[in-house]
Amino acid sequence: MTVDLYHGEPASNSLKVLQAIHEKGVPFTSHYINLMKFEQHAPAYVAINPAGQVPTLVHDGRVLTESTVINEYIDDAFDGPPLKPADPYLQGQMRIWTKYVDEVFRPSLSFLAWHRVIPGMAKALPEGEFEARLKRIPLKEKRDKWELAAKGGFSERELEGWRANLEDVSDRVESALAGHDWLVGGMFTLADIAVFAMAVSMPRSYPDLWNETHTPQAMAWMARMKARPGVAAALAMPDHTGMVSRKD
Numbered sequence: 001m002t003v004d005l006y007h008g009e010p011a012s013n014s015l016k017v018l019q020a021i022h023e024k025g026v027p028f029t030s031h032y033i034n035l036m037k038f039e040q041h042a043p044a045y046v047a048i049n050p051a052g053q054v055p056t057l058v059h060d061g062r063v064l065t066e067s068t069v070i071n072e073y074i075d076d077a078f079d080g081p082p083l084k085p086a087d088p089y090l091q092g093q094m095r096i097w098t099k100y101v102d103e104v105f106r107p108s109l110s111f112l113a114w115h116r117v118i119p120g121m122a123k124a125l126p127e128g129e130f131e132a133r134l135k136r137i138p139l140k141e142k143r144d145k146w147e148l149a150a151k152g153g154f155s156e157r158e159l160e161g162w163r164a165n166l167e168d169v170s171d172r173v174e175s176a177l178a179g180h181d182w183l184v185g186g187m188f189t190l191a192d193i194a195v196f197a198m199a200v201s202m203p204r205s206y207p208d209l210w211n212e213t214h215t216p217q218a219m220a221w222m223a224r225m226k227a228r229p230g231v232a233a234a235l236a237m238p239d240h241t242g243m244v245s246r247k248d
């Protein structure tokens with residue numbers, strides 16, 4: 001059996017899959033893709049994942065993309081502790097969380113981060129280099145958003161909407177954890193993994209929303225997450241960009 005995982009630094013969608021694979025105890029070969037060097041758009045990688053994004057799992061030569069789908073696959077295809085509740089209703093509840101992460105939490109965090117980071121990054125590159133890099137992005141939607149972000153082109157209304165989404169995330173996580181150690185069904189599941197992959201940066205990036213006073217349950221849950229050997233192993237994966245703070 002061969003399992004190859006193409007991933008970036010232990011953050012966001014890469015961290016999502018790294019947690020699942022480590023928690024499940026699946027032996028795998030790590031292929032680090034440096035997003036700051038735009039290695040995800042290199043032709044050799046796009047040949048594996050046409051979206052030019054990480055993560056990608058290759059199991060015995062069969063390619064799987066999409067972090068949430070990969071995590072369900074890891075849980076189903078390999079031995080190890082279950083990462084889903086047995087009860088179909090609770091599985092549904094778990095998938096409401098993973099869907100919410102993919103549709104609301106992750107995009108809101110990303111767009112706000114691009115708004116902060118991309119204009120400076122584009123300016124720091126040599127003349128014409130940002131445009132050249134844009135051209136290599138396979139997904140048109142992503143290309144257009146990066147171009148807009150570089151011009152500082154997101155509207156106040158959009159920015160406020162994304163910020164309001166992050167407030168909603170904080171409130172939802174906090175109330176789901178009241179009286180519970182984990183988000184769904186009294187067990188550690190792919191819901192905890194998906195939310196944590198994005199939430200790990202919240203205390204540093206949004207300390208007003210995610211802190212001991214406002215979200216004590218969420219902070220205690222993050223400590224429980226970090227104490228899990230699989231999650232800790234995922235967080236300890238190399239970060240060649242230097243962008244991920246291990247102190248989060």
Ligand SMILES: N[C@@H](CCC(=O)N[C@@H](CS)C(=O)NCC(=O)O)C(=O)O
Nearest residue numbers: 012013014040053054055066067068
């Ligand atoms: N829907 C995809 C999204 C993957 C994604 O957005 N990956 C980011 C890193 S978290 C990426 O590759 N960004 C670099 C780029 O798009 O150029 C998934 O869940 O796997």
